[in-house]
Amino acid sequence: MNLTEFRSAFPAFADGVCFLDWAATGLLSDPARRAIHRYADELVSCPSGESTWMHGVHGKTRSEARSVAGRLLCARAADVALVESTTAGMNAIGLVLPVRPDENVVLMSIDYLAVATPWKTRAAREGFELRWVGHREGLVTADDILAACDARTRVVAVSTICWTTGALIDLDTLAPSLRERGIHLIVDGIQTFGVVPVDVMRTPAAAWCVGGHKWLASVLGAGLLYVDPEIAATHQPSVIGFLAGRPARGQWWEWFSDPDSSPREDIEFPPAGRTWETGGTPSYPGAIGLLESMTLLDAVGVPTILEHVRELGTRLIAGLDHRGLSVLTPGEPDRRAGIIVFRVSGGGDAQRAAAAALREAGVVVSVRFSDGVGGIRVSLHGPNDEADVDRLLAALD
Numbered sequence: 001m002n003l004t005e006f007r008s009a010f011p012a013f014a015d016g017v018c019f020l021d022w023a024a025t026g027l028l029s030d031p032a033r034r035a036i037h038r039y040a041d042e043l044v045s046c047p048s049g050e051s052t053w054m055h056g057v058h059g060k061t062r063s064e065a066r067s068v069a070g071r072l073l074c075a076r077a078a079d080v081a082l083v084e085s086t087t088a089g090m091n092a093i094g095l096v097l098p099v100r101p102d103e104n105v106v107l108m109s110i111d112y113l114a115v116a117t118p119w120k121t122r123a124a125r126e127g128f129e130l131r132w133v134g135h136r137e138g139l140v141t142a143d144d145i146l147a148a149c150d151a152r153t154r155v156v157a158v159s160t161i162c163w164t165t166g167a168l169i170d171l172d173t174l175a176p177s178l179r180e181r182g183i184h185l186i187v188d189g190i191q192t193f194g195v196v197p198v199d200v201m202r203t204p205a206a207a208w209c210v211g212g213h214k215w216l217a218s219v220l221g222a223g224l225l226y227v228d229p230e231i232a233a234t235h236q237p238s239v240i241g242f243l244a245g246r247p248a249r250g251q252w253w254e255w256f257s258d259p260d261s262s263p264r265e266d267i268e269f270p271p272a273g274r275t276w277e278t279g280g281t282p283s284y285p286g287a288i289g290l291l292e293s294m295t296l297l298d299a300v301g302v303p304t305i306l307e308h309v310r311e312l313g314t315r316l317i318a319g320l321d322h323r324g325l326s327v328l329t330p331g332e333p334d335r336r337a338g339i340i341v342f343r344v345s346g347g348g349d350a351q352r353a354a355a356a357a358l359r360e361a362g363v364v365v366s367v368r369f370s371d372g373v374g375g376i377r378v379s380l381h382g383p384n385d386e387a388d389v390d391r392l393l394a395a396l397d
């Protein structure tokens with residue numbers, strides 16, 4: 001699938017909206033919308049004459065979604081859990097990695113709440129040290145993070161990109177160095193997954209956590225958790241639900257109708273990431289959305305999307321520079337992905353007023369700050385084109 005076809009999967013563009021806000025809440029792709037509609041339409045009837053048809057049909061959808069996610073991560077489907085959000089993944093892994101009171105966990109002061117919150121809560125409860133890596137005008141290098149680590153560091157938790165500057169974190173340097181030192185890396189990948197290729201062999205981490213409602217163009221409330229097979233083999237998930245396991249006999253539908261079934265029977269929980277799902281009746285619309293939209297992204301090709309967004313970013317940065325606006329995102333294409341952040345003169349109110357004026361002109365962007373750094377955040381994704389960039393620039397004149 002080429003980029004023009006990809007764009008046509010998002011009807012908002014044909015309706016004249018200049019949508020540049022994937023880093024906030026992305027558009028739902030039309031194939032995902034249609035598939036979820038079909039599901040909803042079937043829920044109001046009883047298409048197969050039995051009330052639990054959806055478990056059979058969409059249990060398969062969930063398996064397929066794990067397979068596509070695995071392909072995009074260069075991992076096995078069995079290493080992937082479908083979870084509610086980035087936060088759900090961050091908690092699933094963050095609550096089970098042991099940290100003793102005399103040890104520490106390293107975070108970035110500019111990072112997102114989903115990364116920091118589980119560790120802040122645990123540190124307050126368990127007494128271990130949190131080390132906050134500062135930034136220079138929003139930039140954090142792998143060396144900054146490594147310099148904060150010592151022999152007592154157990155975990156580093158970071159996002160793949162700074163959500164208020166668009167600067168990529170150099171995970172290719174960071175991840176292998178941490179692994180060598182025996183420090184667990186936890187990655188929040190929501191702001192780059194679907195735009196920047198991932199290979200969990202090249203960028204080893206205990207876990208990757210990704211919500212589906214931004215760059216994956218799916219619905220809110222469904223995302224992915226990849227768990228390193230070694231971690232999954234040696235750690236129990238903190239939440240255990242029956243559907244994440246296998247019944248003692250047959251399939252679940254057979255077990256439920258078997259007079260010998262009892263809750264005292266053992267359930268087998270395979271020691272793999274997939275078992276880290278909540279394990280109650282899951283969100284089928286979430287899985288349907290993820291499968292349809294990730295299949296679309298995969299058909300375009302994540303490397304193609306990355307090359308495209310970097311070209312659009314170069315065009316946007318040149319236009320912003322030309323207008324004398326300050327750009328916080330690194331100029332070098334290989335240090336950025338889809339997020340470009342710039343500022344108009346003035347403080348937070350001036351940024352909000354400028355973003356509101358852009359929205360009036362049909363250009364959708366956000367204002368975001370963290371730890372004093374940020375501005376107007378523009379998100380460029382595969383479906384965007386040069387005309388979107390030019391429309392934003394023209395709206396600033």
Ligand SMILES: Cc1ncc(COP(=O)(O)O)c(C=O)c1O
Pocket residue numbers: 023024085086087088112114115159163188190191210211223
């Ligand atoms: C870096 C980062 N992580 C996570 C999230 C969202 O987290 P969740 O999926 O838990 O809502 C965002 C949303 O803005 C984000 O920017």
